[in-house]
Amino acid sequence: xxxxxxxxxxxxxxxxxxxxxxxxxxxxxxxxxxxxxxxxxxxxxxxxxxxxxxxxxxxxxxxxxxxxxxxxxxxxxxxxxxxxxxxxxxxxxxxxxxxxxxxxxxxxxxxxxxxxxxxxxxxxxxxxxxxxxxxxxxxx
Amino acid sequence: xxxxxxxxxxxxxxxxxxxxxxxxxxxxxxxxxxxxxxxxxxxxxxxxxxxxxxxxxxxxxxxxxxxxxxxxxxxxxxxxxxxxxxxxxxxxxxxxxxxxxxxxxxxxxxxxxxxxxxxxxxxxxxxxxxxxxxxxxxxx
DNA sequence: TTTGGTTGTAACTATTGACATTACAACTCT
DNA sequence: AGAGTTGTAATGTCAATAGTTACAACCAAA
Numbered sequence: 001x002x003x004x005x006x007x008x009x010x011x012x013x014x015x016x017x018x019x020x021x022x023x024x025x026x027x028x029x030x031x032x033x034x035x036x037x038x039x040x041x042x043x044x045x046x047x048x049x050x051x052x053x054x055x056x057x058x059x060x061x062x063x064x065x066x067x068x069x070x071x072x073x074x075x076x077x078x079x080x081x082x083x084x085x086x087x088x089x090x091x092x093x094x095x096x097x098x099x100x101x102x103x104x105x106x107x108x109x110x111x112x113x114x115x116x117x118x119x120x121x122x123x124x125x126x127x128x129x130x131x132x133x134x135x136x137x138x139x140x
Numbered sequence: 141x142x143x144x145x146x147x148x149x150x151x152x153x154x155x156x157x158x159x160x161x162x163x164x165x166x167x168x169x170x171x172x173x174x175x176x177x178x179x180x181x182x183x184x185x186x187x188x189x190x191x192x193x194x195x196x197x198x199x200x201x202x203x204x205x206x207x208x209x210x211x212x213x214x215x216x217x218x219x220x221x222x223x224x225x226x227x228x229x230x231x232x233x234x235x236x237x238x239x240x241x242x243x244x245x246x247x248x249x250x251x252x253x254x255x256x257x258x259x260x261x262x263x264x265x266x267x268x269x270x271x272x273x274x275x276x277x278x279x280x
Numbered sequence: 281t282t283t284g285g286t287t288g289t290a291a292c293t294a295t296t297g298a299c300a301t302t303a304c305a306a307c308t309c310t
Numbered sequence: 311a312g313a314g315t316t317g318t319a320a321t322g323t324c325a326a327t328a329g330t331t332a333c334a335a336c337c338a339a340a
Binding site: 141167168183184186197198201202 | 285286287288289297298
């Protein structure tokens, strides 16, 4: 199991937009060139980021721009925009209620699984887009 | 994206084995009855748990048993036994080295992605099989 | 030593999701 | 009106999940 590459693609897109939106029009073609994926993939991800209120997109004329300050965009915001699954874990559907384990496994596990997912999401809030941009500029 | 149900199936198997191994022979058929999945699925997961040194399996005669104390088996042990992916995140392969973002996105992101995965795995070590068994007994 | 129950594994199928690509209608500025 | 762009549908490929059948190999007990 792996998360889809849409998460790193979305992050890549946002770092580009944050860095270059003042200088150039951020079209799906331009972004696709930096990421080296098909422009349609960029458009789809960009659409999800737009639905989440992270970017705005100029229809017709073209070009994406940040809809809020890079300081206010965390990796969790990006993750949630592109990964629509509510639950990280997939429970087997029909444990046998006649078995004491089958009857209780869900209630015993659910809280733990939630804590695990929370731990992951909490760590995702620790990084903002602004930090990624600043670090990218340092290295460039 | 979701983890496969093998993780919750494996956990279910282990709670059953820990609770009932003294009383009954833990065959794939018995376990499949509690989990309500095909016995072959149980045998495959059980094989992975055996490879990981978590359970032993009596060939021929049949039946699984814990290979170490339930206190020493954490959710992370179970998770690693059944999810063979090394990395949780899937990076897009070919960012453009001619772009300052494409050239540096990997080095900027890698450490963060690792921290996120570590946070998740750390939380998984907080729960042991012994706790799950004890809580299941309380509820039964 | 045969028999019965069990495991390990291969083979096949169905379903789903990811991703790339082509195509085109709709939109907006010049 | 035209050019460039977005949104989206359709299609194809590939890999993973999961269910199922089948059977050789194995071991203990009768």
